Structure formats: structure tokens, C-alpha cells
Amino acid sequence: MTRTPKLDAVLAADVAAARGALVPLVPEAQVGAHLGVSAEGDRLVLHRFEARVRGYAGWHWYVTLARGPRVKSATVCDSGLVPGERALLAPAWVPWAERVAPEELAEQKARDEAEAAAAQEPAAEATGSSEAPAVGDDGQEADAAGDEQTPEQDAQDDAAPAGAVDGDEESEGDGQTRPRRRRRPRRRPRSAS
Incomplete structure (x- = not known):
């Protein structure tokens, strides 16, 4: 059978010390009326105050005070905000x-x-088409006409000047010139030997 702690008269009477412990932590306007005191243990009491905090209807501030044997002054142990019954x-x-x-x-x-x-649609559009490029018998990629192009021929085409493949330059009506579009030379397919 547990013993009910006796309410310490010195700590119960020290409401000012309990309120003074809250005021540095929260605005004084948020600490309302003293709601009561209860014994939590020997020479340990809990003071409750009304909480005037927006959004915390029915909550209470609490401060726990304690004192040693034959000591007349209170020590603040803990403080905080707890929900009330309502x-x-x-x-x-x-x-x-x-x-x-x-x-x-x-x-x-x-x-x-x-x-x-x-997410998959943009990836398919980025490649230009869903079909794979045409590849010849020897594994080389074929151009649009179906002719194969070797890596050596690609290098030669890239090294040639812009207008050297099919004439020099094409003139337009306003006197400005622009390079003609290069065409790849057609190559006959290799015979299977």
C-alpha cells in the first residue's frame, strides 16, 4: 500500500516563486490565474496556472518546486505546459x-x-524514332539510300571543305552566298566473295 505524500505548507504557499519561474520563459500575459497545488512527493509540489496561449484551450502551465529538509526556500525543478481535463x-x-x-x-x-x-515518352522522342538504324552485311551503318559508309569515308567527308563535294557555292538573289549542302557519294554494296 503506497503512502499519499503530505502537502508541504512552505512550498504550497510559495506561489510567487512558481510564477516567477515561468515569466522569464514565456510572456507574462500567457500566464493566467493560479489553479491549484498538489503534492507530488515529500517536500515536492506542483503548481498549476491557466495557460492563455492561442490554440491551447484547456491547457495549464505547471511548475514543480522542492526543498531539502530544514530548508525554508524553494528550488524550481521543472516547468512546462500540460493538457487539462477539457x-x-x-x-x-x-x-x-x-x-x-x-x-x-x-x-x-x-x-x-x-x-x-x-517519363518514357520523352526518351523515345529524343532518339528521333523507335526504329534502329539500318546496318549492312559487314556491320557498317548504311545511309538513307541503303549504301554503306565506311569510317574512312566518313573521315574523308568530314575533312573536305564545305563546298568541295558538289560544287563551290550557290548564290541567292540578294547577292549573298551560302554553302551548298554536302551529299555523301554513293558506294556500291560489297559483293559477297
Whole structure:
């Protein structure tokens, strides 16, 4: 059988020390009327004050005071904000797996699939087409006409001046000239020997 602690008269009477412990921590306007005192242990009491804090209706400030044997002055042990009997509290926490409805899971899955499909479309457009380039019998890439182009011929085409392949330059009506577009020379397919 546990013994009920006796209320210490010295600590219970020291309301000013309890209020003085709160004022440096919070604005004085947020500390309301003294609501009471209760014994928490031998020579240990808890003072409660009304909390005038917006959004904390029904909450109380508390300050715990203690003193040693044969000591007449109080020592502040703890202070804070606690909910009262009629305080507004957050609802009990429910795990996500129990909160989510099956319809929400189906909607989320559909959104994820749509986002994945949308992410794949730009990648296909960036390549220009979904078809692979044509490759000849010897593994070389063929040009649009179906003729094969060797790496040596590519290097020669790149080294040639801009107008050297098909004439020098083409003139336009306003007197300005522009280089003609180069054309790759056609190469006959290699015979299978």
C-alpha cells in the first residue's frame, strides 16, 4: 500500500516563486490565474496556472518546486505546459496501413503508372524514332539510300571543305552566298566473295 505524500505548507504557499519561474520563459500575459497545488512527493509540489496561449484551450502551465529538509526556500525543478481535463488534443495516431482506403491505393497505383509512361515518352522522342538504324552485311551503318559508309569515308567527308563535294557555292538573289549542302557519294554494296 503506497503512502499519499503530505502537502508541504512552505512550498504550497510559495506561489510567487512558481510564477516567477515561468515569466522569464514565456510572456507574462500567457500566464493566467493560479489553479491549484498538489503534492507530488515529500517536500515536492506542483503548481498549476491557466495557460492563455492561442490554440491551447484547456491547457495549464505547471511548475514543480522542492526543498531539502530544514530548508525554508524553494528550488524550481521543472516547468512546462500540460493538457487539462477539457484540453483539445490531437487524435490517437493510427498507422498508415490502417488509415489508407483500398480506393486510395488503386488511385496511387494508377498515378504512378501514368507518371512512368509519361517519363518514357520523352526518351523515345529524343532518339528521333523507335526504329534502329539500318546496318549492312559487314556491320557498317548504311545511309538513307541503303549504301554503306565506311569510317574512312566518313573521315574523308568530314575533312573536305564545305563546298568541295558538289560544287563551290550557290548564290541567292540578294547577292549573298551560302554553302551548298554536302551529299555523301554513293558506294556500291560489297559483293559477297
